[in-house]
Amino acid sequence: MPTQTAIPCTMMRGGTSRGPYFLASDLPEDRSTQDRVILAAMGSGNALQINGIGGGSSLTSKVAVVSKSQHPDADVDFLFAQVSVEESIVDTSPSCGNILSGVGPFAIEKGLVSASVGETLVRIRNLNTNSLVEAVIKTPNGTVDYDGDVSIDGVEGTAAPILLNFLNVAGSKTGQLLPTGKLRDRIDGIEVSCIDAAVPMVLIPASSLGKRGDESKAQLDEDVELLRRIEAIRQEASWKMGLGDATGKVIPKVALLSKPRHGGTITSRYFVPHSCHGAHAVTGAICVASAIALPGSVTDELVIRPEGKQQTIQIEHPSGRIDLALEIDYTATGPQIQRAGLIRTARKLFQGDLYVPSQIWSYSRSQAS
Helix, strand or coil, X not given: CXXXXXXXXXXXXXXXXXXXXXEHHHCCCCHHHHHHHHHHHHCCCCCCCCCCCCCXXXXXXXXXXXXXXXXXXXXXXXXXXXXXXXXXXXXXXXXXXXXXXXXXXXXXXXXXXCCCCEEEEEEEEECCCCEEEEEEEEEHHHCCCCCCCECCCCCCCCECCEEEEEECCECCCCCCCCCCCCCCEEECCEXXXXXXXXXXXXXEEHHHHCCCCCCCHHHXXXXXXXXXXXXXXXXXXXXXXXXXXXXXXXXXXXXXXXXXXXXXXXXXXXXCCCCECCCCCHHHHHXXXXXXXXXXXXXXXXXXXXXXXXXXXXXXXXXXXXXXXEEEEEECCEEEEEEEEEEECEEEEEEEEEEEECCCCCCCHHHHC
């Protein structure tokens, strides 16, 4: 009797994150069993994830599960899982735009989408948020091309561009762009904006917590009192946003915002949620950019708001900058975010079989044939 179960897996860097990509058909259908398999695969429960392929960081402990979609406007379904490093928690409540960057190339290489010559459009349904994303992948000669001259801050080297267009971003988890019904709320004596665009977030002016807003990740992570204060605000905001108890969950996320220093639109320090992101999450960037488009949010005192239906928002983060293009429809009820686009890159690192103990899940490919 085999002591380990082999599971086909492709390890990819997507944007500024990294993790294994699986076909849903290669994982258990039962969600609790699937969670145990993912935890074993990543080696969670150890700070180094030494018994798995996780990298000991929230940015390298992420999983993508991909399948053919039955949705009329999508080619593939994508389920994202944020896997805790030291705890046995698999959280599918948020999404991740960085890991999503690798879904298009993975889907093409696995035959879920037929490649065109030149570029291939992959229509992705994000199961975490029930939203649609269009990904444009470079496919010269009908195969995925990972080489190119595009660089993104937080990743060394260059690669082929992947254009991501996020559709219907408002109300990703709560169903409302403003889950509390207000542009500003006062929580723990601090004015914040609770916005749900691509991901629910609590946006806090850094100065209100005694910070400049351009501190390094290490400086912020070492500030125990700051992290305690942020968590207290996040917890109360979660109830106000209709998300319930945030204990053990990664949403809502938090960003500390301040004025730009290097020619961008705004400076952001994004928390995931108990440590500062080394760069910036894509979905979090969309939410911050959406807040800038909303007069009356806490961004009013920090930015010179762009005008027009097409806006470019440049968010400065610890590793550089992330640029977004917003398409905004101005209506009688206020600005409506129609589309948020940005360029990411991805790279296939390896593919093969990943092994988990058979006592967790016993399955062979011959069973499926």
